[in-house]
Amino acid sequence: MARAKSVKTKTKKPTAQKAVASKATKAKTTIPQLEDYHWDALNCCGCKGCIWVDHVYCTGVKYGQRCPSVHEYELDTYSAIGRNKLALGLLDGTFEFNETTLDIIYKCCLCGACDVGCKRNLDLDPGMVLETLRIRAVEEGKAPLPAHKKVTDKITSSGNRYGSSAGSRANWLPKGIKTSKNPEMVYFVGCNSSYKDKNIAVATAGILDAAKVKWALFPEEACCGHPYYVAGMADETLKQAKRNIAALKKSGAKTIVTSCAECYKTWKVDYPKLMDKPTEKMGYNVIHITELAAEKIAAGKLKPTHSINLKIAYHDPCNLARLSDDWVPWHGTRGKWGVTEPPKQYRRGSDVPYQPARDILNAIPGLELTEFFRIKENAMCCGAGGGVAEAYPEMARNTADHRLEEAQDIGAEAIASACPYCNDNLSYAAADRDRPIGVYDVTELLYASLTGRGI
């Protein structure tokens, strides 16, 4: 048991915490609350570990930061430090939700860069402060933002973020591909690949087929709820979670494969978080197609043989990388020196699939994998996350452009990612800012190498 055994002094609770008496904490809920992270906000000492790249991996001034908000808006206000202080002010009644506070809260990609940075030295949870700020904004009736509401209304009405018909969701499925009646796993395609970037879904299905996996489409698939969650609409996300989990149970499958990083993280982290359960006790496994494909390549069951002559950089999608550690609930107390009892398990972005996509790209003949200056836990977000693409498109494009510039600075001809939203935003920025650099999904590249089809 990790406790300060030799010390018997009573610990005083912070005054501000006493002052907080929100309706939300009084009602029984499994949804995380801002008050749960008061200690984290209070004990942020402003070191800026949330902003800088891990010093060991720092390469210099130009790419020395990893916080997209501070990169764009520069004021400390837009860092986790500023948002922690804002959270304290909202909790003790100094501030209220208004145009300015909502602006500070939502001009953030929820990319987790601050969270892993903070957990290098302080083990605070700034990521959860950011998320619960949004949840509180919605609870208070001040959010979602109009731009987010546009998207979430479509999910509510049609089950997908584009407002397309539910019946056409699987229209992308090529005729030649047969799914199994007794699947080992179900493919949760996601809204983007179902309706927009269908090539990712086609490639994923092709890879599953080539790997001789018994798979089927997720039954009656509807949006995973990620857009709800980033807007702060926790209740709606929870409803979506329950709906999707029930559908999964009905199918009998225990494993979900995704090709979308956002769906992956939602199933793996956010559903357990909102249900207050550890990921391992959810009764299902979630894997990303890159994890599965890398394993099959290593086992010799997938053989990429066709050359793709490209010098390519891999962009770590936040939701597949540093944000995707298993969720482990903690309901304990802090004793002397802030020591947690029972000991809290920290999610540091260190037990996540950084490597599979790299292994796939390395296995493709002709492809030369080069690395960004900022990779893995230090990667710069593409800029689309956290609802920024919808509410603050200029920030989203500027951030993507910064990432494209980094790719060019390392001599990459193209970028590969494993998230359709990263691909979208990076592609859009490349066209918009006239940067001659290709953007691909890892599945597209692998499928092309397996089949000889062009990319």
Add this chain to the structure above:
Amino acid sequence: MIPQEAYEAIEQVVGSKYISQEPEVCRAYTLKDRGFHTSEARVLGKDPVCVVLPGTTEEVQQIVKIANRYKIGYTPSSTLWFPQAGPRFDDCLFLDLKRFTSLEIDPKNMNATCGTGVIFAQLQAEALQYGLYTMTPGGGSQVGVVPNHLIWSFSPLTYRVGMANRRIMGCEWILPSGEVVRLGSLASGDDPFWGEGIGPDLRGILRGSIGWFGSLGIVTKMCVKLFPFHHEPLPPTGITPNTFLKFPEHRMKWYNFTCPSKEALIEFMYDLGHAEIAAAATRVPVAWRYIAKAESKEDFWERWNQSEGKHEEVTGSHVLRVLLIGYTSAKQLEYEEKVLMAIAESRGATHRRTFQGDQSWMQSADSVSMWWLTGAFMSVTGQVDTIDCGIKTGMEFAKLKAKYTLPIMPDYGDQGWFQSNDFGHSGYLEFLNYWDPNDTDKMIHRMDEYYQIAGPKLLIKSGALSFFIQTDSPLTLDGPNYGPNYDKFARKVKDALDPQYNCNPPGILDVIDEVVDKAPWLKKKKDWD
């Protein structure tokens, strides 16, 4: 609020994106809730009323002139990693200097010209690409190069690279009048290669041994010395938080020695200097070794509380940590290792295994982990003295700290972090204290008493010149004890350069008195005039 006219004038200078007076925006810059938890932050900390982010030296000049015109107090800061550099007076205009990110390295003349927003990790990373290096300070890799050179800049590597005042070369210094002074060779040309310059060397006023925390003007650009390193790569390894730069062991290595006594450890440090070998020589607090091994705060406390005989372990620990670098060749390392081992043998020291990578001091220094242990940290002294004198102060402080444990974390008599500087010409002591910021008011007030009253009194009694005291309170509490007129001279400099006292008021000389006067639980213990 600052006057609307002044706001609009500053907005004209920097553009609307770079100025705000919205309270929710300004709150980010407060020290009050910034987690420092020190008495200065709690008692004096205030939100600024306006934040501005200038991008050029000229913009800063114009802002300073506008502030003077409207008699607005302002505080400049780079990374805001020191309570004295934060807003602590009413109606503060806060200058966030993070946009000064220029960095030019002159590999031939071995120097780097940095903007005020550049941090040490960035400078070191770029310097290493040229086979050059500098130290990374105790303040951490995340602190600004320019402000740290102005106020502190100690690390075990100062053993080799020397004190910061001698590493400063040309710089651009905006006086409280708004005029720019260019120091060193910048005064007569564009090349900042020469620190002393052709006229009087004003670095003594700019910084002296410790500096002014932004109360004598604003430095927007500074040229600092770099030093020759080797060209072997130091590959970054691992996933956060377990990351390090891997050492090429034929060119650089850490050595840990257990010395039979404190005296032997001190003599060992002097011997290294006499032999002119090594890149760093430092004694680290025992708790730091536990920090390095712990997987979490909970794990640290589990380990720290477990072993019996902790007092004996701590007071009997005389571990000297030495870094050798083969700057010119592997043979240099081989030679220095032979000399090192010979010295160790002569001092009866035993060589111990240690990890061969940079987890601190080259490019990474995690000062922030000082907060991680208990939630709050501060040093009660930081001083340059002879190695043995510094250690004596540490021993005195260990006794005093025992009286204040709790509220201070029990560290069983640890005598602080001390190291050799300038090949043993001087030593550096920093005495570290950790406490629980969420403790009862009674305990927090006791902590304040230790920091603001008992500690400074001990320093006066032991004749130790602490940087903290020098900057905090030479006015009445200790200034006259150090010399007949230091405090008067310092005040005259401030009067001459900043007659309106707009630049980081109220000045740097009276923080302790101000805290004591404003905190009733301290004021009642005040027994000096």
